[in-house]
Amino acid sequence: xxxxxxxxxxxxxxxxxxxxxxxxxxxxxxxxxxxxxxxxxxxxxxxxxxxxxxxxxxxxxxxxxxxxxxxxxxxxxxxxxxxxxxxxxxxxxxxxxxxxxxxxxxxxxxxxxxxxxxxxxxxxxxxxxxxxxxxxxxxxxxxxxxxxxxxxxxxxxxxxxxxxxxxxxxxxxxxxxxxxxxxxxxxxxxxxxxxxxxxxxxxxxxxxxxxxxxxxxxxxxxxxxxxxxxxxxxxxxxxxxxxxxxxxxxxxxxxxxxxxxxxxxxxxxxxxxxxxxxxxxxxxxxxxxxxxxxxxxxxxxxxxxxxxxxxxxxxxxxxxx
Numbered sequence: 478x479x480x481x482x483x484x485x486x487x488x489x490x491x492x493x494x495x496x497x498x499x500x501x502x503x504x505x506x507x508x509x510x511x512x513x514x515x516x517x518x519x520x521x522x523x524x525x526x527x528x529x530x531x532x533x534x535x536x537x538x539x540x541x542x543x544x545x546x547x548x549x550x551x552x553x554x555x556x557x558x559x560x561x562x563x564x565x566x567x568x569x570x571x572x573x574x575x576x577x578x579x580x581x582x583x584x585x586x587x588x589x590x591x592x593x594x595x596x597x598x599x600x601x602x603x604x605x606x607x608x609x610x611x612x613x614x615x616x617x618x619x620x621x622x623x624x625x626x627x628x629x630x631x632x633x634x635x636x637x638x639x640x641x642x643x644x645x646x647x648x649x650x651x652x653x654x655x656x657x658x659x660x661x662x663x664x665x666x667x668x669x670x671x672x673x674x675x676x677x678x679x680x681x682x683x684x685x686x687x688x689x690x691x692x693x694x695x696x697x698x699x700x701x702x703x704x705x706x707x708x709x710x711x712x713x714x715x716x717x718x719x720x721x722x723x724x725x726x727x728x729x730x731x732x733x734x735x736x737x738x739x740x741x742x743x744x745x746x747x748x749x750x751x752x753x754x755x756x757x758x759x760x761x762x763x764x765x766x767x768x769x770x771x772x773x774x775x776x777x778x779x780x781x782x783x784x785x786x787x788x789x790x791x792x793x794x795x796x797x798x
Contacts, residue, residue, distance in 0.1 A: 736771060
């Protein structure tokens with residue numbers, strides 16, 4: 478009886494967590510518009526809801542598009558759009574500045590993605606269809622830069638303010654005779670530390686010319702590896718991490734508690750293997766194997782779990798929810 482209660486509690490926690498995550502992901506944030514006039518507040522809320530709904534549409538489409546190149550491009554766009562929407566949620570008075578992003582760029586992106594999906598659904602592969610799909614991909618490939626421009630436009634006042642404050646501070650330092658020196662990647666400071674911040678490479682702080690100091694060999698290796706790492710695409714979108722963890726826990730629980738009957742194999746879509754487990758359930762072999770598999774799922778790094786058990790779903794045209 479205690480064993481059954483543990484199983485039921487585990488299943489309740491897993492599926493309760495899924496319901497809470499789905500609610501949080503699909504809810505429309507309510508903006509803090511108390512300090513804004515009622516008519517304008519309603520206008521800002523409507524525009525923000527439109528932007529949020531368009532973002533969600535592209536996000537769901539991205540997860541179901543079989544073309545990996547296009548999916549990666551949409552992933553880049555969605556990363557910028559997510560940060561922009563987060564900024565607008567925190568600063569609702571800036572929503573009107575993002576009208577071009579909301580009413581034009583993201584709106585057109587939704588239409589192009591929908592048209593692309595419609596063409597994919599036809600399964601036609603004529604020259605005209607392929608050319609049209611290539612043009613759609615080319616157009617979408619330029620939208621991440623358009624998104625960045627719009628994000629910068631929204632932040633324009635903040636950028637101007639920070640630039641003005643920085644200039645005042647620079648003038649004050651110059652007036653007091655305090656020199657601003659170049660910080661060179663690989664340079665050893667007075668404490669014996671080697672600077673390895675690649676973000677500041679070749680970018681002097683102030684107007685002093687950078688010195689051509691020798692860079693230690695270890696720093697060259699670090700910079701090379703960092704550049705190689707930065708060129709790699711992200712394995713999965715960060716916002717999908719809770720869903721991946723949830724699936725990892727479900728798969729592990731099914732293997733540990735119900736693996737004798739191949740529940741975890743059926744959950745993975747491996748029906749043939751699941752049937753084998755059922756046929757051999759009268760022996761102890763499936764029980765021990767599934768228990769070991771469940772422990773392995775539980776302690777497997779999330780990146781390895783995604784590549785081994787979820788990335789295949791994406792290549793087949795969508796991930797199981």
